[in-house]
Amino acid sequence: MNxxxxxxxxxxxxxxxxxxxQPVLLFKHSTRCSISSASLSRMERQWKQEEAGELKPYYLDLIANRPVSNEIAELFEVEHQSPQVLIIQNGACVYHTSHMDISFGNVVENISN
Known part of the structure; x- marks a missing residue:
């Protein structure tokens, strides 16, 4: 996974x-949180490029870049969570989840075709 x-x-x-x-994945990661680290690790272990297709993954260290995280919440109209994944398609957030609900399978299931 890149x-x-x-x-x-x-x-x-x-x-x-x-x-x-193309669909875009935003992964908001807190480097101070063990749940966030577990969610990130699970996502990376489960990632299968052939299933992800054109999904482009972005990683945000929200501790180092909190203003970016705040803007994500405002721009895509989602409440801030950490960790959190969002799928952005056609300019809008079509799916978001957080904490232990983060999984590659859930992400792939929620990409609009």
Missing amino acids: WNQLTEVSQLHAIKEESFN
Whole structure:
């Protein structure tokens, strides 16, 4: 699995535009949280590129980049959680979940075709 680093608020508008061409996964990770670490590890272990298709994964260290996390909540109209995954398609959040509900299977099931 190859994460794309999300470190700047300005990237979010590009990601929103990108989501009109391919689905985008945002993974918000707290480096201080054991549940977040477990969720990240599970996602990476379960990732199968052939099932992910064109899904483009972005990783956000929300401790180091809290303003980006805040903007995600506002731009995509989701309550902040940590850890949290969001699927962005056609400029909108079509799925989000957090904590132990994060899994690759749930992500793949919720990509709109």
